[in-house]
Amino acid sequence: MIFRILSKKDITDSVILLNQYLSFGLAKKESLERHIGNNSALVCEVDGKVVGFALALQIEKIEEELLNHHDMISKLPFDKELSIFKQIVVDKGYRNKGIADKLVKSIISRLQNRRIFALAWKKPVDYCIERILVNNGFKEIMIKEFFWYEDSLLNNYGCPYCGGACKCPAVLFLK
């Protein structure tokens, strides 16, 4: 099992992984390619195959990350170095072996203990990163009901769990 920075040869596998389990077809090669060589874009490789992917980014527009939920924005420190955990996914056949935990730990150390926040999708049981975050020193800051609701109406996407406009809560974590 190898943990390393995302490189060009990982792009196809990583896009498939993301679309299969997390991004519901919205992950694109072009957008992932922007993160090649990024210190906080990591993959886990087993037998030449990418089985895990995680991405954290420095925040550019916090309003966009938090979909203009100002009560959430005000809970975060004003810090130019603030980063966000954007995506983490592990292939179903490789789960519960600590891969996600190692990806998170590695990103935290590569970001040299800069402040990082993460949004966890509360509802679906299979999409649970709360424990991984808490195990790695993140603290729950607030829960926001209907976090994606207005955005899903505006951008016309359906939630795979709600079956329409998304009513799932999101949990804001900060480290």
Ligand SMILES: CC(C)(COP(=O)(O)OP(=O)(O)OC[C@H]1O[C@@H](n2cnc3c(N)ncnc32)[C@H](O)[C@@H]1OP(=O)(O)O)[C@@H](O)C(=O)NCCC(=O)NCCS
């Ligand atoms: C969430 C996900 C990344 C976990 O990957 P993983 O490699 O199996 O996780 P790990 O083995 O590192 O588990 C780390 C900790 O999280 C816990 N955990 C893992 N999956 C969990 C789940 N579905 N529900 C509750 N806890 C879970 C483990 O028990 C472990 O805690 P412990 O060490 O205290 O026992 C993986 O299930 C996945 O890819 N899901 C689909 C994509 C996704 O949901 N991404 C996050 C979006 S918010």
